[in-house]
Amino acid sequence: MSDERQNLYDNDEFFAGYASARENPVAMNYTVEQPGIRALLPEIEGTHAIDLGCGAGDFARWLVDEGAASVLGVDLSENMLAMAGTQPRPQIEYRRAFVEELELAAARFDLIVSSLMFHYIEDLEPVITKIRLWLRTGGALVFSIEHPITTAILGKRTGWLKDDTGKRIGWEVTDYSIEGERVSRWIVDGVVKYHRTLATTLNMLVESGFRIDRISEAYATVEGEVLDPGLLVERMRPPFLFVQAIAD
């Protein structure tokens, strides 16, 4: 396993900050991302699934509760997998790996899910090619990424435009066509993500043998907005892009 790849969740400062952020019931994870990705899932009953970037296993356990026959949870963080191990389920196997280095048998899976992980991968195309190989024909890849509108900006910590009172009034897009590394702060400094245009991501799916079946740019749930009206600003520009693609 390469030591050069970013492993945020095994950085002590990051992990402490992350664990405390996740305890907040109105975190974007609960109010935007998880409802958004779950709305795109096909029938789960009886499926053999993979969760790429499974973290502490919340989503893997939910898949089992919804009837998945088996779930392979893959993550690179020992910290997160240790948390996952505290709530074992017989249907779930966890594996520590960088997805770039993961090798699995072909055509054995019905569903591959990945929440907010692909934008950490520098060279996504070979990963998408492997995912296509692991899926049976007709199987589904469902993933979320930070929306290309939000990852575009270079050299600033945020794209939020604010009025004189500090209120968020819009989102600034620059550098959209310049793909590649974006260094930002999220809990800690120096978090590295990769910006790809929407066209690059969608064309990569088609070229790798997927049919794009559904796109979503969901913002917070109404319940989330009631709990935290600050989430209303997410309607100004899509925070995430959700894709359901079918192995063709």
Next chain:
Amino acid sequence: MSDERQNLYDNDEFFAGYASARENPVAMNYTVEQPGIRALLPEIEGTHAIDLGCGAGDFARWLVDEGAASVLGVDLSENMLAMAGTQPRPQIEYRRAFVEELELAAARFDLIVSSLMFHYIEDLEPVITKIRLWLRTGGALVFSIEHPITTAILGKRTGWLKDDTGKRIGWEVTDYSIEGERVSRWIVDGVVKYHRTLATTLNMLVESGFRIDRISEAYATVEGEVLDPGLLVERMRPPFLFVQAIAD
């Protein structure tokens, strides 16, 4: 034909301004939109094609030059169709119609092209459904629209963010999730367009029986940028969205 629908190109003030803008060889039409849409076209040789919003017929004539067997050019403007009529071709038939009211035989066409017209249509879904019907299975719809990033903003004439010297430094996105009418100025005041999210447009294609085959967010050609370095700002955010969709 409804008189209530917008018919910009038969407004005298608009038409005079438009005709003069089009004479500019570095107009966005020549440096961004036309190269972008042509890059997505399938084989043209021998095809029976429709150009929806054909204007003065430039694109229809180009399709014939590239080998199209027939082209049906559809536009709502008498002015534009009169211009088209000055350069007739035996392979081209022009028809004056609002595309919302156009009726054609099913499965007779191989290629349907539409440049920068769909964002003028309030209710696009029935139009996409008809286009699917007109195409044979395997036929292609290739279109461009103003990118949803650029049509999002409500109540301002432009999304360009400028520094103190008036230089364009970014693009402001607000109101992205609020779909519907956008009133702007382009040559004349009161031009009405309709903002739809990217998800809405792409899902509408899939639900109408299309497979999304290629997306492009092309900016100006290098030649265009050399002729007019002002076009470099188009790299900051995608001006147009180009889609190739195949009738499934």
